[in-house]
Amino acid sequence: MGVVEKIKEIEEEMARTQKNKATEYHLGLLKAKLARYRQQLLEPTSKSGPAGTGFDVQKSGDARVALIGFPSVGKSTLLSKLTHTQSEAAAYEFTTLTAIPGVLEYKGARIQLLDLPGIVEGASQGTFRADIISTCFMNISGRGRGRQVVSTAKTADVILIMLDATKSDEQRRLLEHELDAVGIRLNKSKPDVVFKKRTTGGITFNTTVKLTKTDEKTIRTILAGYKLHNCDVMIREDITTDEFIDVLIGNRKYIPCIYVYNKIDSISLEQVDKIARSSKSLVISCEMDLNLDYLVSRIWEELSMVKIYTKKRGAHPDLNDPVCLRKGSTIETVCDSIHRSLAPNFRYALIWSVLS
Ligand SMILES: Nc1nc2c(ncn2[C@@H]2O[C@H](COP(=O)(O)OP(=O)(O)OP(=O)(O)O)[C@@H](O)[C@H]2O)c(=O)[nH]1
Numbered sequence: 001m002g003v004v005e006k007i008k009e010i011e012e013e014m015a016r017t018q019k020n021k022a023t024e025y026h027l028g029l030l031k032a033k034l035a036r037y038r039q040q041l042l043e044p045t046s047k048s049g050p051a052g053t054g055f056d057v058q059k060s061g062d063a064r065v066a067l068i069g070f071p072s073v074g075k076s077t078l079l080s081k082l083t084h085t086q087s088e089a090a091a092y093e094f095t096t097l098t099a100i101p102g103v104l105e106y107k108g109a110r111i112q113l114l115d116l117p118g119i120v121e122g123a124s125q126g127t128f129r130a131d132i133i134s135t136c137f138m139n140i141s142g143r144g145r146g147r148q149v150v151s152t153a154k155t156a157d158v159i160l161i162m163l164d165a166t167k168s169d170e171q172r173r174l175l176e177h178e179l180d181a182v183g184i185r186l187n188k189s190k191p192d193v194v195f196k197k198r199t200t201g202g203i204t205f206n207t208t209v210k211l212t213k214t215d216e217k218t219i220r221t222i223l224a225g226y227k228l229h230n231c232d233v234m235i236r237e238d239i240t241t242d243e244f245i246d247v248l249i250g251n252r253k254y255i256p257c258i259y260v261y262n263k264i265d266s267i268s269l270e271q272v273d274k275i276a277r278s279s280k281s282l283v284i285s286c287e288m289d290l291n292l293d294y295l296v297s298r299i300w301e302e303l304s305m306v307k308i309y310t311k312k313r314g315a316h317p318d319l320n321d322p323v324c325l326r327k328g329s330t331i332e333t334v335c336d337s338i339h340r341s342l343a344p345n346f347r348y349a350l351i352w353s354v355l356s
């Protein structure tokens with residue numbers, strides 16, 4: 001049986017299994033298995049298909065923002081509006097077939113905006129079902145280049161999920177599920193769990209908070225499923241079973257995301273108002289140039305960039321030429337962004353002032 005069939009089988013079993021206290025451990029095991037198979041799908045050595053590599057577009061500028069969405073929601077139109085790059089836009093689906101990078105200049109930073117092909121061929125006419133997702137997920141040879149797109153999304157600092165405001169919100173859940181399946185966690189931070197493998201000593205299990213969404217037994221069952229018999233687990237947050245599996249698997253990507261609803265020129269004011277009020281959501285019309293400036297400022301906010309000005313001794317800094325980095329970067333990152341030979345010989349930095 002291939003990996004895809006195994007995934008399908010587990011998904012079916014999970015759908016059949018009633019969720020209650022008695023089945024919790026079993027479901028936990030199934031979840032762990034499912035995560036492992038999905039992982040295999042993306043591994044280059046897997047026999048199930050080619051590696052989950054993204055499009056071959058070099059990262060450039062200070063940050064990368066990826067546009068993800070169904071066909072014809074207006075991704076290319078947006079890229080052409082916000083950057084000097086023209087990406088072909090048309091009324092038919094799958095106009096864009098590869099990744100098109102453009103540069104968005106804002107507050108002295110250069111942000112790479114990536115237009116990507118529309119994803120999830122065939123899913124748009126189906127209802128939200130796990131078996132459809134698995135099939136779409138594998139559908140890389142067809143017109144929709146789903147897997148390549150989601151792999152590219154993994155390299156982004158911020159993801160824009162672009163939606164057609166005139167269509168149902170089902171599209172949003174499908175896209176979220178698709179990204180989730182490849183290990184992207186949207187608008188979440190890494191679970192506060194310390195996990196260390198050991199060679200002997202059994203399992204030590206500690207928590208600093210009360211666990212209400214999972215428990216020690218479930219976690220021990222999962223560890224056994226992974227053949228992890230010696231390790232330290234320290235849980236410092238009220239995590240779910242899924243979040244624990246994420247920690248075990250390790251290569252999850254925690255990426256901020258904004259839901260951008262386009263084409264609001266075609267819906268009622270009441271509908272616009274409703275969408276605009278939900279969190280992380282934003283309404284625009286590319287065609288009528290509505291709210292595009294606000295979108296850019298929100299992207300900037302989500303990127304949480306800091307600007308660093310360097311100066312020569314006795315001279316003023318050049319305020320037109322900042323080094324732009326994500327918040328949380330270190331002096332070493334600053335050095336590396338100036339020149340890669342700088343950090344090894346670096347001794348100290350003088351810091352003048354911090355502006356907010
Ligand atoms: N009414 C309306 N139409 C829009 C708006 N933005 C884009 N469109 C139209 O939507 C259609 C699709 O736009 P594209 O930019 O090609 O969409 P895409 O998401 O890049 O599509 P694919 O590359 O095929 O995935 C075009 O006919 C655009 O003119 C908008 O704000 N309002």
Ligand SMILES: [K+]
Nearest residue numbers: 072090092095
């Ligand atoms: K299109």
Ligand SMILES: [Mg+2]
Nearest residue numbers: 075076095096
């Ligand atoms: Mg396009």
